[in-house]
Amino acid sequence: MKLDNIYQEEKKSNFAKVSEIIITMASRPSGFIGLSILIFHVILAFISPYIAPYDFKAINPTLMLQAPSAEYWFGTDDLGRDVFTRTILGGRTALTITFFGSLIALLWGGLLGIFCGLVGGKTDDIVMRIVDAFLSIPWILAMLLIVSLLGTSTEVLIPALGFFYGKGIVRVARAATHDVIAKDFIVSARARGHSNFSIIWNEIIPNVRDAILVEGAMRWSWMLLGFSSLSFLGFGVSPPTPDWGLMISNARGLMSFAYWSVIAPIVGLSSLIIGINLTADAFAKALGIDRSTKAPV
Amino acid sequence: MTEIIQKVKNLSIGFKSKKGEEILILRNISTNIKKGETVGIVGESGSGKSTLALAMMGYVKHGLYTIGGECEFNSSNLLKMKNRDLEKIRGRKIAMIPQNAGQALTPNLKIGYQIDEALQLHSDLKEEEREQKISELLNKVRLPSPETIALRYPHELSGGQQQRVAVAMALAGTPDLLLLDEPTTGLDVTTQAHVLELLNFIAKDTGTSMVYVSHDLGAIAQVSDRIIVMYSGEIVLEGPSRDILKKPIHPYTYGLLKSIPKLSLAGLPQSMPGSQPQPGTMHRGCSFFDRCDFSEEKCKSNSPQLEYLEELNTSVRCFNHKSLMNDSQVNQTVNKIKTSLQDKEILNISEVSISYAKQNLLDQVLNRISDDNPTVKDININIKKGETIALVGESGSGKSTILKSIAGLLRTKGGVIKFDQKRNLSSDLKERDPNDLRIIQLIFQNPDESLNPNHTVEEIIAQPLKLYFGLKGEELKKNIKELLQKVRLGEFYMSRYPRQLSGGEKQRVAVARAFAAKPDIILCDEVTSALDVSVQAAVLNLLQQLKEDFGTTYIFVSHDLAVVRAISDRVAVLYQGRLCEVGPSKDVYQFPSHPYTEVLLGAVLEPDPDIKPKLVAEDIVEEKPPQKGCSFQGRCSRILGDICKNEIPPWQITNSGNSIRCHIPLKELQKDQIN
Known part of the structure; x- marks a missing residue:
C-alpha cells in the first residue's frame, strides 16, 4: 500500500507538477540552500554586466595588487583590475557553456541509452563496447586534443563537453530502461505491434525521464568543474574575458601575498558546484528516486 | 492450553499524512494468543494483518508509529522495549517466517552455515552440539539428506525447500511463538499443501503457538484453531476456525466465503461489490457499510463494537449478527456459465x-x-x-x-x-x-x-x-x-x-x-x-x-x-511443457484422470477444515523434462516401470471426450482413484 493512494488527486497541469516539485525541494534545508545558491548565481549571471562597478578589462598599473578596501571590495589583481567586477562576471561563460553542454549530453546520452536498452542484443553489445572504450580515455587529454585542433570557440566547447559528459548518461539511461523494459506494459505494447519509436516515446521516456534528469543535473556540476579546469590550463576562455578557472590560474602564483585575488573566484566556483549538487540531490529526493530513503509503508 | 503468551491490548498503529492528519492502519485491536494454539489472521491486502503480526514481535515499520495500546509478551510491553532487550526475545522467544524465503536467505552463504548462525544467536549450544542440531532441524522440516542440504546454497534449493529451511531457522531458537507471514503464498499448489502439512505437524510436535497471516482462507482453514478476520484495520470477527468457516456471523466473512470459487461447484461465484476503504477515508459508521448486503440505516452513522458472544466463543463486530446467526450456513450460489461455443x-x-x-x-x-x-x-x-x-x-x-x-x-x-x-x-x-x-x-x-x-x-x-x-x-x-x-x-x-x-x-x-x-x-x-x-x-x-x-x-x-x-469450458493440464490431459472441464475434474491431474486436484486447499488435501506425490521440483518417456515419470506414484521411462504414453480418449496421456489403462485409472 502506498501512501499516495490515500488522496485521490485529479490530473495536474505540468506547471502545477513542476511547482510542486520545486516546493518539495525547497522544503528540505539542503535543497533550500542548494536552490538559493543556484538561483543567486543564475540571476547574477544575467545582471552582472549592468551592476559591475568597473570595467573588467581596464588595466591600471598604479592599482596593482591592492588589498580589499571600501573602493575595491575584493581588492585588485596583478594588472590592477577590480577582482569584484571580474568575479561577478566570471561565472557567465562557464554557466552558459556547461548548461548547453549538459543539455546536449542529456539528449544524446539519454536517447542512445534508451535505444540500446530497448533493442538489446548485438546492437546493444557493440554500442556499449564503443562507449566503454570512450570512457577509458582520460577526458582531459581528449578535450585538450579537440581544443588544440579545433580552437576554443563556444561552438567547439559545447558539443565537445556535451559529448564527453554524455557517455556516462548512456549507461544510466540504459540501466533505467532495463528496469522498465521487463515490465508487462512494454510487453503489452510490443504484442500490440507498436513501433520502437512509439514504445520509446510513449512508454519508456515517461518512466526513465526522472532518473536521466537527475543524472544530467549531476553531470552539470562535473562539467562545470571540467570546464574550469580547461580554463585553468588555458584552453577554455581566452583572456581578457573574466573566468574563474582563468582567474585562479593567473593568481595562484601570488597566493602567498595577494590571497584575495584567488579566494574570490574559488568561492564563486565552489559555491556554484555545491549549489548544483545540492539542487540535484533535492531534485532526486523530490522525485522519489533517491534510494537511501524508502517510502514508509 | 489456557496460558496466554501474547496479549494485544487496544493496539492502534498509524502514520501522519503529509497534511498532518493521523491516519490509522490498526484500530484498537485486542486479542490474546494462547499457548499451543494456531491463530490465523485473514484479511485483504491493506487490512493491517501484517502490521499486526509485526507488532506482535515488537516491530513497527518505518514511518508508522504506535498511537496507543500495547503488545504484551511475558508481561512486558514489546512496543516500549529497547532494541537490546528485544534482541533477546526475537528469535529465541518469538520467531518469524517470512513470505519469500528465497529472499530472506543470504544467497552467498551455505544453508548449514545460516542455520548455525541462528543457533549461535538464539541457543546456548556448544559448537559440537550445534552440528548435530543442524541435521536434527533439517530432518524435522523433512528435507531429504540433511547432510548434503546443509552444504548447499539457497539458489540450489527449490522454493518449497527454501521455505522449509526458513522454518528450520525459525525453530533454531525453540521459540514459544512463531509468526508466519503468508508463508505459502507464491509456492506451487502441491508444495503449498506439503508445507502446510509440515507446519501442522510442527505445531503439534513442539507445542509452539503460531500466528498464521494469510489472505488465503483455504490455507488458513488447514492450519488454524482460531481465526481472526480483519477488515480495514479492525477485527471484525474472531472465533474458533470451524465455526467461522462454516457459520460466519459477520457479513464480510459471509460474503468472502461466498465469493471463493470451489472445486465442487462449477460456475462463477457471486462477487462482493466495491472494495475496502483506504486508510484515512473511513467515515463514521461501520467500515464495511458500503459493501454490506445486510446494512441498515444505523450502520451508516454508528460504528459497531466488537461484541463477545459467550455461547459461540466468538467476537463479532456487527449490529445484525443475530439475523446472520440463524441463517448463516454459507449457501454458495453460482452463476452457471453460458457456453457460447460454436463449431468453428x-x-x-x-x-x-x-x-x-x-x-x-x-x-x-x-x-x-x-x-x-x-x-x-x-x-x-x-x-x-x-x-x-x-x-x-x-x-x-x-x-x-x-x-x-x-x-x-x-x-x-x-x-x-x-x-x-x-x-x-x-x-x-x-x-x-x-x-x-x-x-x-x-x-x-x-x-x-x-x-x-x-x-x-x-x-x-x-x-x-x-x-x-x-x-x-x-x-x-x-x-x-x-x-x-x-x-x-x-x-x-x-x-x-x-x-x-x-x-x-x-x-x-x-x-x-x-x-x-x-x-x-x-x-x-x-x-x-x-x-x-x-x-x-x-x-x-x-x-x-x-x-x-x-x-x-x-x-x-x-x-x-x-x-x-x-x-x-475445457481444461488442458500441462506438466514440464507436455500435455497430460485435455478435456471438457467437468470431465477433467472427475475420474478417470491423469495421475498428475490427480496430484493437482488433491492438493487444492478448500476453505473448509473438514476437507484435507490429499498428498499423493512428492513435491520434488524437476529441472528439465525427461529425455524420453512420460513427462511425469519422475513424480508419478503409479509408475508402471520401464514402459513409462522409455515410451511416450499414448492418448486415451474416454467416452465423454476427455483425452488422457498415460500408459495406465483407463479402467485402472478410474478404479484406483476413487479412494
Whole structure:
C-alpha cells in the first residue's frame, strides 16, 4: 500500500507538477540552500554586466595588487583590475557553456541509452563496447586534443563537453530502461505491434525521464568543474574575458601575498558546484528516486 | 492450553499524512494468543494483518508509529522495549517466517552455515552440539539428506525447500511463538499443501503457538484453531476456525466465503461489490457499510463494537449478527456459465514446440533452433470460437510460454499456429501484420506492471484505439467512455493514474484495453492471482459477461484449479511443457484422470477444515523434462516401470471426450482413484 493512494488527486497541469516539485525541494534545508545558491548565481549571471562597478578589462598599473578596501571590495589583481567586477562576471561563460553542454549530453546520452536498452542484443553489445572504450580515455587529454585542433570557440566547447559528459548518461539511461523494459506494459505494447519509436516515446521516456534528469543535473556540476579546469590550463576562455578557472590560474602564483585575488573566484566556483549538487540531490529526493530513503509503508 | 503468551491490548498503529492528519492502519485491536494454539489472521491486502503480526514481535515499520495500546509478551510491553532487550526475545522467544524465503536467505552463504548462525544467536549450544542440531532441524522440516542440504546454497534449493529451511531457522531458537507471514503464498499448489502439512505437524510436535497471516482462507482453514478476520484495520470477527468457516456471523466473512470459487461447484461465484476503504477515508459508521448486503440505516452513522458472544466463543463486530446467526450456513450460489461455443475452430495449435536453449553460432547463422529436448513439446490443441480453454499446471509447466508464443512474443521451434483455419500466424512478431496482432490481445497477471504508471486511464485505453483504428478527438473519447462503461468504471476514471486505483479497478482497465482492439482471442495470464478474493470473483464475472457480449475466445492460464473450474469450458493440464490431459472441464475434474491431474486436484486447499488435501506425490521440483518417456515419470506414484521411462504414453480418449496421456489403462485409472 502506498501512501499516495490515500488522496485521490485529479490530473495536474505540468506547471502545477513542476511547482510542486520545486516546493518539495525547497522544503528540505539542503535543497533550500542548494536552490538559493543556484538561483543567486543564475540571476547574477544575467545582471552582472549592468551592476559591475568597473570595467573588467581596464588595466591600471598604479592599482596593482591592492588589498580589499571600501573602493575595491575584493581588492585588485596583478594588472590592477577590480577582482569584484571580474568575479561577478566570471561565472557567465562557464554557466552558459556547461548548461548547453549538459543539455546536449542529456539528449544524446539519454536517447542512445534508451535505444540500446530497448533493442538489446548485438546492437546493444557493440554500442556499449564503443562507449566503454570512450570512457577509458582520460577526458582531459581528449578535450585538450579537440581544443588544440579545433580552437576554443563556444561552438567547439559545447558539443565537445556535451559529448564527453554524455557517455556516462548512456549507461544510466540504459540501466533505467532495463528496469522498465521487463515490465508487462512494454510487453503489452510490443504484442500490440507498436513501433520502437512509439514504445520509446510513449512508454519508456515517461518512466526513465526522472532518473536521466537527475543524472544530467549531476553531470552539470562535473562539467562545470571540467570546464574550469580547461580554463585553468588555458584552453577554455581566452583572456581578457573574466573566468574563474582563468582567474585562479593567473593568481595562484601570488597566493602567498595577494590571497584575495584567488579566494574570490574559488568561492564563486565552489559555491556554484555545491549549489548544483545540492539542487540535484533535492531534485532526486523530490522525485522519489533517491534510494537511501524508502517510502514508509 | 489456557496460558496466554501474547496479549494485544487496544493496539492502534498509524502514520501522519503529509497534511498532518493521523491516519490509522490498526484500530484498537485486542486479542490474546494462547499457548499451543494456531491463530490465523485473514484479511485483504491493506487490512493491517501484517502490521499486526509485526507488532506482535515488537516491530513497527518505518514511518508508522504506535498511537496507543500495547503488545504484551511475558508481561512486558514489546512496543516500549529497547532494541537490546528485544534482541533477546526475537528469535529465541518469538520467531518469524517470512513470505519469500528465497529472499530472506543470504544467497552467498551455505544453508548449514545460516542455520548455525541462528543457533549461535538464539541457543546456548556448544559448537559440537550445534552440528548435530543442524541435521536434527533439517530432518524435522523433512528435507531429504540433511547432510548434503546443509552444504548447499539457497539458489540450489527449490522454493518449497527454501521455505522449509526458513522454518528450520525459525525453530533454531525453540521459540514459544512463531509468526508466519503468508508463508505459502507464491509456492506451487502441491508444495503449498506439503508445507502446510509440515507446519501442522510442527505445531503439534513442539507445542509452539503460531500466528498464521494469510489472505488465503483455504490455507488458513488447514492450519488454524482460531481465526481472526480483519477488515480495514479492525477485527471484525474472531472465533474458533470451524465455526467461522462454516457459520460466519459477520457479513464480510459471509460474503468472502461466498465469493471463493470451489472445486465442487462449477460456475462463477457471486462477487462482493466495491472494495475496502483506504486508510484515512473511513467515515463514521461501520467500515464495511458500503459493501454490506445486510446494512441498515444505523450502520451508516454508528460504528459497531466488537461484541463477545459467550455461547459461540466468538467476537463479532456487527449490529445484525443475530439475523446472520440463524441463517448463516454459507449457501454458495453460482452463476452457471453460458457456453457460447460454436463449431468453428478459431485457433489450431499443432505440434508446437518451444525452446529456451541458447543458440550456438551455427544455429544463429542458419537462423534455426536445435534442441532435441525443448521446454515445450508436442502441443496440439484446437480451440473453438467462443470457448474458454484453461491451461493448468505448476510453475515451469510451460503454460505462460505457450501463451507468449500464441501472442508472437516468443519464437517457436516448430509447429504451426493457425488462425481461423486458414491464416498461419508467424512465430515472429515483426512478421505478423497489424490485423493478426489485433485479433490476439493479452491481459496480464499483475495490473501494477501491465499499466504504464505515467499514463492516465484515458491514455492507456486510447493506445489500441489509436493504433488499430486511427481514432482521434471526440470519437476516441466516446469509445473510451463506452469501454469504461463496459468494464463498469465511471467516466471520471479517465483522468486517473493507475496508482490512484485499487487492484480490481486496475485489472478492469487492463481488460478494457484488451477489448478496445476488438480481438477474437484474449489470452489471460493468471489474471486474478494478484487480486484479493473478494475482487477476484467480480473480475471473473466481468470477463464472463464480456465474453457473452462479444463472443470472444479466452485462453486462460492459471495455477488455481478452483478458478479454472469456475470459468472454463475445457481444461488442458500441462506438466514440464507436455500435455497430460485435455478435456471438457467437468470431465477433467472427475475420474478417470491423469495421475498428475490427480496430484493437482488433491492438493487444492478448500476453505473448509473438514476437507484435507490429499498428498499423493512428492513435491520434488524437476529441472528439465525427461529425455524420453512420460513427462511425469519422475513424480508419478503409479509408475508402471520401464514402459513409462522409455515410451511416450499414448492418448486415451474416454467416452465423454476427455483425452488422457498415460500408459495406465483407463479402467485402472478410474478404479484406483476413487479412494
